[in-house]
Amino acid sequence: MVSKAKNVDCAETMSRERLREMLRRMLRIRLFEERAYSLLMKSQLPGFLHNSIGQEAEIVGACMALRDDDYLTGNHRSHGHPIGKGVSLAPLMAELYGKQTGVCRGKGGSMHLAAFAVGSLGESGIVGSLMPVAVGAGLSARLRGTDQVCLCFFGDGAANCGPFHESLNLAAIWKLPVVFLCENNGYAIHSAQAQMMAVQHVAQRAKAYDIPGTIVDGQDVFAVHDSVSVAVARARAGEGPTLVEAKTYRYCEHSEFLGMGDPPPYRSAAEIASWRARDPIQIASVRLDTIGAMSAQELEAIRSEVEVEVDAAVTFAEQSPVPEPQALFEDVFV
Numbered sequence: 001m002v003s004k005a006k007n008v009d010c011a012e013t014m015s016r017e018r019l020r021e022m023l024r025r026m027l028r029i030r031l032f033e034e035r036a037y038s039l040l041m042k043s044q045l046p047g048f049l050h051n052s053i054g055q056e057a058e059i060v061g062a063c064m065a066l067r068d069d070d071y072l073t074g075n076h077r078s079h080g081h082p083i084g085k086g087v088s089l090a091p092l093m094a095e096l097y098g099k100q101t102g103v104c105r106g107k108g109g110s111m112h113l114a115a116f117a118v119g120s121l122g123e124s125g126i127v128g129s130l131m132p133v134a135v136g137a138g139l140s141a142r143l144r145g146t147d148q149v150c151l152c153f154f155g156d157g158a159a160n161c162g163p164f165h166e167s168l169n170l171a172a173i174w175k176l177p178v179v180f181l182c183e184n185n186g187y188a189i190h191s192a193q194a195q196m197m198a199v200q201h202v203a204q205r206a207k208a209y210d211i212p213g214t215i216v217d218g219q220d221v222f223a224v225h226d227s228v229s230v231a232v233a234r235a236r237a238g239e240g241p242t243l244v245e246a247k248t249y250r251y252c253e254h255s256e257f258l259g260m261g262d263p264p265p266y267r268s269a270a271e272i273a274s275w276r277a278r279d280p281i282q283i284a285s286v287r288l289d290t291i292g293a294m295s296a297q298e299l300e301a302i303r304s305e306v307e308v309e310v311d312a313a314v315t316f317a318e319q320s321p322v323p324e325p326q327a328l329f330e331d332v333f334v
C-alpha cells in the first residue's frame, strides 16, 4: 500500500548531539560538492561530477537511520551517500582527485567510488546496476546470520530499468533485508518523471511486489529519517523490503558539464525557485531553532567547522601522490 510517512518526529526525541550531526552531515555534502564543483571549473579536478546539492535531507535522513555495520549502495550521484554514512572528507576528496589516498586508492573517482569503511558498497555509471548488488548484500546478511540491512539508493529514472523490477521482485519473495530508497528528483537527465511513467508515484510500484510503499517529503531530514527507520526495523526483523520514495530536487544540472542555460529549457525558473524556497538545510535549521535544539549561531559554528574540514580535505588531496603504475594490476579480477 502507498502511504504517506507517519508523523512520528525524531526531532522531538533524538539527542541534540545526533540532531546536530544530521545538520553537520548535510552541510558536509553541500560544502564538499560546492568546492568540488569550483575545483572542476578551474580544471583542478579530473573527470566530471554529478552533484546532489538540494538532496541532502533524503540522503542524511536515510543514512542516519542505519547502524554503523549496515550497508548502502549508490548510483552515479553518490558523493553524498558515504558522507551521510559518516565517511571522512579527506579520502573522499582524494578519490575525486584520483589520488592514492582515496577511498578506492584513486581508481574509482567521482562516479565509481566505494567506501567500505562505512559500508558503502559502491556506485556506478550504469543506471540501476547497483540495485542487484544491494539485494546480494541483503542475501549475504541472511546467509551469514547477521541482522544487517542494506539501503539501496536509486533515482526515478532507474525505476524504469529492468534491475529495479528484478531486484524488488527477488527481495520481496525472499523477504531480504533491503530498503529501496528512490531519490525522486523529478528528472532523469532532462526527462521529467511525469512523461516517463504511467503511475504518479514510484512508490505505487510496491504493490506489484506486495511490499509496503511509502512517500516522504525528501526535503525534511527528520521525516525521511522516521520513514526509513520504520523500513529498516521491518527489514531487520526479517519481514522483508520496503520501497520508500523521497520527493526531492537537484538544484544543479544533471552533471556539471551539462549546463543548458539559466533556466535550462526542460524546467522553469519558477519551479527551481519553488524548490529552493524549501531548502533542506534551511528547513532543518529553522526547525531545530524553533524547538530549542540548535540556535542560528550554533549552525554557523558547525558551518565554519565543516568549511575547515573541506579546506583540509582539499589540501590532503592535493598533497597526496598519484597511484603507482603497478597499482593498475592490483584489486582487479582476472
Ligand SMILES: Cc1ncc(C[n+]2csc(CCOP(=O)(O)OP(=O)(O)O)c2C)c(N)n1
Residues within 6 Å of the ligand: 076, 077, 125, 126, 127, 128, 154, 155, 156, 157, 158, 159, 161, 185, 187, 188, 189, 254
Ligand atoms: C543503463 C543506463 N541507461 C542510460 C544511462 C544514461 N543515464 C545516465 S544518468 C541517467 C539518468 C538517471 O536518472 P535517475 O535515475 O533519476 O537519477 P538522477 O540522475 O536523477 O539522480 C541516464 C539515463 C546510463 N548511464 N545507464
Ligand SMILES: [Mg+2]
Residues within 6 Å of the ligand: 155, 156, 157, 183, 184, 185, 186, 187, 188, 189
Ligand atoms: Mg532523477
